[in-house]
Amino acid sequence: MTDTVKKTKNKKRPTLALRLFTCFAGFTAFIILILWLFQAVFLNAIYQRVKLSDMKKCADSLAVSVESGKISDDIVPFSERYNACITVFRITDGVGETVAKSHIQTACIIHNVSGGELFGKMYGLAKEEGYAVERIDIPLSKNDKVMTGGTRADHPTAVVAARTTAAGGCEYLILIDSETLPLVATTRTLKYQLIVISAFLLVASVILSLVLSDRIARPLRKMTEEASLLARGRYDVNFDCDSFSEGKELGDALNYAASELSKLDSMQKELIANISHDLRTPLTMISGYSEVMRDIPGEMTAENMQVIIDETARLSSLVSDLLELSKLQNASQTPNLSDFSLTDTVLETQNRYEHLVKKDGYRISFEADCNATVRADKTRILQVIYNLVNNAISYTGSDKRVIIAQTVSNGKVTLSVTDTGDGIPKEQLPMIWERYYKVNDFHKRAKVGTGLGLSIVKNILVMHGADFGVTSEVGSGSTFWFSLPLVRADAPSREREVAPKEPE
Ligand code: ADP
Numbered sequence: 111m112t113d114t115v116k117k118t119k120n121k122k123r124p125t126l127a128l129r130l131f132t133c134f135a136g137f138t139a140f141i142i143l144i145l146w147l148f149q150a151v152f153l154n155a156i157y158q159r160v161k162l163s164d165m166k167k168c169a170d171s172l173a174v175s176v177e178s179g180k181i182s183d184d185i186v187p188f189s190e191r192y193n194a195c196i197t198v199f200r201i202t203d204g205v206g207e208t209v210a211k212s213h214i215q216t217a218c219i220i221h222n223v224s225g226g227e228l229f230g231k232m233y234g235l236a237k238e239e240g241y242a243v244e245r246i247d248i249p250l251s252k253n254d255k256v257m258t259g260g261t262r263a264d265h266p267t268a269v270v271a272a273r274t275t276a277a278g279g280c281e282y283l284i285l286i287d288s289e290t291l292p293l294v295a296t297t298r299t300l301k302y303q304l305i306v307i308s309a310f311l312l313v314a315s316v317i318l319s320l321v322l323s324d325r326i327a328r329p330l331r332k333m334t335e336e337a338s339l340l341a342r343g344r345y346d347v348n349f350d351c352d353s354f355s356e357g358k359e360l361g362d363a364l365n366y367a368a369s370e371l372s373k374l375d376s377m378q379k380e381l382i383a384n385i386s387h388d389l390r391t392p393l394t395m396i397s398g399y400s401e402v403m404r405d406i407p408g409e410m411t412a413e414n415m416q417v418i419i420d421e422t423a424r425l426s427s428l429v430s431d432l433l434e435l436s437k438l439q440n441a442s443q444t445p446n447l448s449d450f451s452l453t454d455t456v457l458e459t460q461n462r463y464e465h466l467v468k469k470d471g472y473r474i475s476f477e478a479d480c481n482a483t484v485r486a487d488k489t490r491i492l493q494v495i496y497n498l499v500n501n502a503i504s505y506t507g508s509d510k511r512v513i514i515a516q517t518v519s520n521g522k523v524t525l526s527v528t529d530t531g532d533g534i535p536k537e538q539l540p541m542i543w544e545r546y547y548k549v550n551d552f553h554k555r556a557k558v559g560t561g562l563g564l565s566i567v568k569n570i571l572v573m574h575g576a577d578f579g580v581t582s583e584v585g586s587g588s589t590f591w592f593s594l595p596l597v598r599a600d601a602p603s604r605e606r607e608v609a610p611k612e613p614e
Contacts (some may be wrong), residue, residue: 126330127323134315142308149300154293161269162243165286168192169241169273172284177277185210194288195220201233201281209282219246219268220287228270233283236272243271245290329357333364340364345372377547389428392421431562434493435545438569445487445573449597452523453481455488456514459495463503471510472503478516482523483598490570491594495525497563498590502529507587518599522577526591533584542580543568567592 124132148156168188175184181198189196189212197213197220199206206229219228228246235242246268273284329351336347349364351357399418402409460476467474484491502512506529513528534542534549541547545565571578571592582588 125323126327127320130319130323131316134319135312138308138311138315142304142311145307146304150297150304153297153300157293158290161288161290164192165194165243165269165271165288166241168194168196168286169271169284172196172198172286173273173275176275176282176284179277181210185212188212189214192286192288194286196287197285199283199285201283204233206233206283215287215289218287220270220285229285232270232272232285233274236274236283241271241273243269245269325353326357329353329361333361337364340368340371343375345369345375377545389425392425395421396425431566435562435566435569438566438573445490445570447485448488449483449485450488451481452484452491452525452594453478453516455492456495456516456525459492459499460514463499466503472506472512473510474499474503474512474514476514476516479518480599482516482518482596483600484523484594485597486574486576486594487570490573494567494570494592495527497567498527501563501590502527502531502588505529505531505588507531518596521596522593523596523599524591524593526589528587528589530587533586533588534580534582535584536582539580539582 168191172181172184172188175181175188176198185196185198188194193214195211195213195215195218197211198209200209201207232242232244235244267290269288269290271286271288273286275282275284333349333351336349340347345368347368349361349368351361396418399414399421403414456476456478460474463472463474466472499512499514506512509530511530515526515528517524517526538549542549543564545562547561547565567590568578574594576592576594578590578592580588580590
């Protein structure tokens with residue numbers, strides 16, 4: 111385990127700047143590759159494809175014109191739109207007679223061909239398929255040879271398309287000649303541009319990644335420094351990051367964690383003070399009384415022994431509360447479920463308080479609408495009831511009343527414990543369930559407690575997935591309640607009060 115932690119720690123990770131740079135550089139390379147493919151590698155192929163498809167479209171449209179007798183009007187606009195030379199022949203006995211023509215290129219090879227090799231070849235091909243297209247090299251002029259060095263790549267080629275159609279009982283042949291331009295120079299220019307663009311993008315991605323990483327990393331570095339201060343117990347740290355929303359959220363979460371840690375720290379300090387106080391008081395009493403009983407004859411009385419017994423019980427309950435809480439906070443704890451009567455459990459609890467009722471004059475009443483059976487961990491639920499009733503007894507008002515009520519509704523049974531004491535201020539209500547929390551300066555210190563009881567209650571109820579809560583009004587008292595799913599509600603309602611007997 112430690113080894114794994116060490117390994118993870120020692121593994122060298124790339125910096126944010128390097129990560130960002132890799133991402134930007136990768137993205138730039140991808141864009142350049144796409145540009146390169148389309149603008150350099152496949153440019154000629156794409157150009158040829160577009161050209162051939164244009165010629166087919168042109169031939170089809172011209173055929174429609176011939177059939178509708180509008181060819182003389184349409185031929186020039188088509189010739190201009192597709193940048194091609196066009197000749198339309200009427201065929202008689204294999205010989206073509208020009209009926210319309212438009213020539214806009216100087217190097218046209220279908221100009222005035224009405225017989226001969228090219229005418230015969232194109233007519234033959236078109237007659238078979240209806241449409242044919244041929245690529246024909248244009249011989250270089252002397253001047254061109256000097257200019258280009260005579261290489262074939264720089265050499266223009268003609269694409270000739272032929273289409274046959276019929277109109278008015280005659281056969282027609284449409285010949286279209288469109289020169290394809292050599293793209294070698296264009297491709298070379300684009301390649302040069304791409305090299306410059308690539309270099310520029312690379313430099314831009316380095317600068318951008320450095321700027322961005324600095325913007326992101328600076329607040330993170332500051333947070334790391336603050337976090338190490340926090341780890342050393344400085345709770346006044348401030349995790350500030352306004353540059354981006356995720357950083358702000360992280361900062362807020364860390365600030366919250368710091369404030370919670372600080373609260374916990376002061377609670378723990380307070381707990382240690384409280385526990386030391388709570389331990390010292392009974393210990394002083396026990397040792398004091400024991401010495402008196404040992405040294406002073408006649409002090410070995412039952413009352414003095416009782417003081418020692420009571421103080422020992424207080425010590426023992428403090429220690430068991432601490433143990434209980436640490437056990438409950440162990441996540442592996444699961445409730446030991448069984449079906450039992452919650453009503454009977456409360457009645458048993460109420461009986462145990464009879465001694466207190468008789469001795470100190472408390473009135474503990476219990477109202478139940480039926481005998482409710484629940485499925486829960488009986489020992490733990492008993493602990494919850496004890497804690498709530500003990501608190502109610504400790505904090506109830508001068509009338510010394512505690513009301514326990516059980517109601518069943520919507521498949522749930524709710525148990526509430528109400529007292530008539532000082533109540534709890536609204537702003538403190540959420541905190542009373544926290545470990546070690548005590549509503550200080552409000553309840554008299556005479557009501558000694560460990561501040562662990564409600565935390566134990568909360569842990570047990572959360573473990574059961576139960577709903578629970580408290581309503582309280584300052585000056586009128588508090589009601590603590592919890593509900594459990596009802597298994598059965600079967601006996602008639604019970605109502606019982608344990609109260610001190612009136613003197614006869
Ligand atoms: P304690 O052992 O101090 O009673 P608890 O965890 O049981 O610890 O309760 C936490 C705090 O909640 C108490 O210190 C007290 O201030 C307040 N509290 C609990 N129950 C009541 C109650 N019934 N009436 C008023 N305040 C209460």
